[in-house]
Amino acid sequence: MAFLMNQMLGSKLKSFADGGGEGGSKAGADGKETAESKGMSREEFEEYQKQLVEEKIQRDKDFATKKAERANLRVALRDKYRLPDSALDGAMIQMAGDDVDLPEELAKMVDEDEEEEETNDSFLHKLQNMDLDELKTKAQSRASELRQTAEEKCVLM
Numbered sequence: 351m352a353f354l355m356n357q358m359l360g361s362k363l364k365s366f367a368d369g370g371g372e373g374g375s376k377a378g379a380d381g382k383e384t385a386e387s388k389g390m391s392r393e394e395f396e397e398y399q400k401q402l403v404e405e406k407i408q409r410d411k412d413f414a415t416k417k418a419e420r421a422n423l424r425v426a427l428r429d430k431y432r433l434p435d436s437a438l439d440g441a442m443i444q445m446a447g448d449d450v451d452l453p454e455e456l457a458k459m460v461d462e463d464e465e466e467e468e469t470n471d472s473f474l475h476k477l478q479n480m481d482l483d484e485l486k487t488k489a490q491s492r493a494s495e496l497r498q499t500a501e502e503k504c505v506l507m
Contacts, residue, residue, distance in 0.1 A: 415450065417442055418445070418450040419450055419453055419456075421438075421439040421440075422443055425439050426452065426460055430463075430464065
């Protein structure tokens with residue numbers, strides 16, 4: 351029970367004992383961390399802060415690059431399937447720089463899909479480009495030729 355009371359009221363009692371909590375606080379007056387609160391010298395703390403900022407910049411840059419790669423993939427897929435373009439994807443690619451490429455794995459997947467479609471599309475493409483009137487006339491002429499040869503060879507016809 352004493353432990354529970356100490357946990358609940360301990361911080362409030364310390365603030366009364368320190369004269370409002372101003373002298374014993376390890377954080378600065380504005381609530382920010384200081385070198386003393388981290389247990390470092392001033393130079394070490396400044397170096398630590400600089401590393402944190404550099405890491406944040408690098409994370410942001412990597413994140414923007416990943417977003418641009420995804421946008422680039424969406425653009426490639428829209429081109430492939432003849433879908434309308436998105437201005438948001440174009441803007442995202444421009445923000446990250448135009449040198450953004452598709453990741454290798456995603457590029458392989460898109461290429462494999464294109465190869466499959468080319469093999470499957472070849473027959474359909476030929477069928478779509480065929481002239482139906484010409485095919486119809488050829489079929490009719492061939493049928494009439496077969497009928498004539500059959501009449502000549504068969505006595506019953």
